[in-house]
Amino acid sequence: MTAKLLQIPQIEARIVFPSNPDRRKLAVIAHPWARLGGSWDDRVVRHVLQIFLSVSVPTVIFNSRGAGESTKSPSWTGRGEADDYAEVLKAGMDEVWSGTNQGSRTGEVFICGYSHGALLALAQPPCSDPLRTFYVIISPPLSYKWFLTPTLRLLPVPLSPPLSSHSQLLDRPTVLVFHGTSDMFASIRAVRDWVRSAGNESVVRLIETVDGDHFWRSPDGLLMMDRDIRAWLAQSLDH
Numbered sequence: 001m002t003a004k005l006l007q008i009p010q011i012e013a014r015i016v017f018p019s020n021p022d023r024r025k026l027a028v029i030a031h032p033w034a035r036l037g038g039s040w041d042d043r044v045v046r047h048v049l050q051i052f053l054s055v056s057v058p059t060v061i062f063n064s065r066g067a068g069e070s071t072k073s074p075s076w077t078g079r080g081e082a083d084d085y086a087e088v089l090k091a092g093m094d095e096v097w098s099g100t101n102q103g104s105r106t107g108e109v110f111i112c113g114y115s116h117g118a119l120l121a122l123a124q125p126p127c128s129d130p131l132r133t134f135y136v137i138i139s140p141p142l143s144y145k146w147f148l149t150p151t152l153r154l155l156p157v158p159l160s161p162p163l164s165s166h167s168q169l170l171d172r173p174t175v176l177v178f179h180g181t182s183d184m185f186a187s188i189r190a191v192r193d194w195v196r197s198a199g200n201e202s203v204v205r206l207i208e209t210v211d212g213d214h215f216w217r218s219p220d221g222l223l224m225m226d227r228d229i230r231a232w233l234a235q236s237l238d239h
Contacts (some may be wrong), residue, residue, distance in 0.1 A: 001053065006060070006091040012069040013062035013088045014040070015095050018053040024107030025237070026096045027052040027059040027136075028089050030117025034066035034074050044114045044138060044215075047222050051229050052110065055237065060092040064117070078116075082123040085113075089124060105131055108237060112136040115185075115214065134236055135175040136229065139214050142186035142194055175204040176232050178225055180212025205232070 006013040029052075031045045032038030040046075040061040052059040064081050066074035075081060089111070097105045109131055113121030118140040126133035177195055181188045188208060195206045207228050212221045 004095070006062075006088070006095065008062075008087055008091050010071045011062060011065075011084050011088060012040075012067075013060055013091065015058060015060045015092055016049065016053060017058050018056050020056050021058045021096075022056040022107075023058070023096050025057045025109075026092050026107075027057050027110035027112060028085070028092055028121075029059065029061050030085055030113035030120045031061075031064060031067070032114060033116035034064050034070075036116075038116065039063055039067040042114065044222070045117075047226070048112060048114070048136070048138070048229070051226055051233075055230070055233055057110065058092075058096050060088060062088045064120075078119065078123075081116075082120050085120045085124060093127070108132045108134060110134050110136060112138070114138040115141055133174065137175060137177045138225075139179055139183055139216075140177070140186065140191070140194075141214070142190050176229070177204065177206045178209065178228070179206065180209045180214065180216070180218070180221065182211050183214045185214050 001016060001018055003014050003016045006015055029045050029048055031040055031042045040063050045061060049059050049061055062084075063070040064074070064084060065072040072080065072084070089109075093105070093109070097107075109127045111121045111124050111133060112135070113119070115138070118137045121135060121137060122140070175198070177191070179186070179188060179191045183191075192206065195204050198204045207224075209216075209218070209221050209224055212218050216222055216225070
């Protein structure tokens with residue numbers, strides 16, 4: 001396993017390559033809100049990182065504004081952080097698919113986020129064809145959508161921004177959502193309604209963790225997440 005800092009002004013981002021990297025794949029993971037202590041050292045972020053590395057997917061983690069060595073000031077709207085995510089994603093893609101033109105890149109990109117990072121991930125449109133785009137959304141804090149929607153328009157119609165423009169509706173879910181039934185920032189009922197409003201159950205899969213909270217402190221929560229992400233990846237990865 002090797003790691004390399006990406007050259008992105010004012011944003012600390014690192015791409016991690018497994019020992020046998022598949023250079024047709026990339027994952028990017030965003031952490032919880034920096035104003036509340038989120039960073040790339042978050043245990044859930046690190047757990048998901050290890051899952052992707054174990055299946056040979058090069059993965060980018062980054063410190064959002066206000067975290068680590070990132071020097072940009074965190075915003076109250078989320079717009080800047082969403083733009084930063086897009087910049088990190090582009091830099092990661094350029095690193096993995098180095099030497100290839102954007103239109104000739106093939107493979108899979110996994111756009112991931114946990115908590116506030118989930119909202120930033122949902123703000124990202126699918127990558128250009130022929131790349132296939134998948135989303136891993138963990139504990140989206142829907143109770144705070146009033147806070148982001150007016151500026152970012154992340155959730156005017158939940159999940160519609162990434163899905164309505166997706167030109168490759170596959171016969172498998174392209175969005176995987178994890179949520180605990182005891183999450184204190186968004187009720188499981190709200191998340192069920194949010195997922196249902198996407199209007200295509202074949203594209204979105206919700207996995208509920210019984211008694212799981214927003215911080216994934218239950219003993220079996222991360223183990224279940226590990227199992228379910230691996231099973232989903234086995235279906236999604238283009239071997």
